[in-house]
Amino acid sequence: KAGVTQTPRYLIKTRGQQVTLSCSPISGHRSVSWYQQTPGQGLQFLFEYFSETQRNKGNFPGRFSGRQFSNSRSEMNVSTLELGDSALYLCASSLRQASEDTQYFGPGTRLTVL
């Protein structure tokens, strides 16, 4: 079974631009969560989507948004990019069942904001 895939793997943007990152979960997984990893703040939860609905949100400004499609693929969008948005963005998928709720991570998208 293929793992979680994320595209693109690397992105370079300038301040003020917007960016869209994509995540395809493991086949059969319906929950997708997004995390930001930076040297200063470590790994922080952004949001979780399940059945095309945002179920939980971390403490990030409204510039960070996401969505999930009917095939469980998810995208996250960051508008009006700031230098501090430079980070590794990781998505994770899970079955979201009581008996199996482990989160499996993709390789990440490394975003550099200049």
Place this chain on the structure above:
Amino acid sequence: GEDVEQSLFLSVREGDSSVINCTYTDSSSTYLYWYKQEPGAGLQLLTYIFSNMDMKQDQRLTVLLNKKDKHLSLRIADTQTGDSAIYFCAEDTGRRALTFGSGTRLQVQP
């Protein structure tokens, strides 16, 4: 509140056992995880333990959970140079928003 703490660095010799420790503060955690991250890569799930368990063994990995002290440890037996990486513990309080520690960098010396 939720806060997960780990020591920053551990150095061991190849063939020795490594023990990475973690403390957490949220007693309602349901799952506790160990992830491995190699340079430039994402997070690889190593193992996890349910909060109602005390121990879990999976090949070279042994996880111990002390709920009273909110202490989690990962023991790697016969540590190899390929085990050199950053190890993160994480807790899930049931909301699927994992809270991660800052990571422990494991260095394995030949």
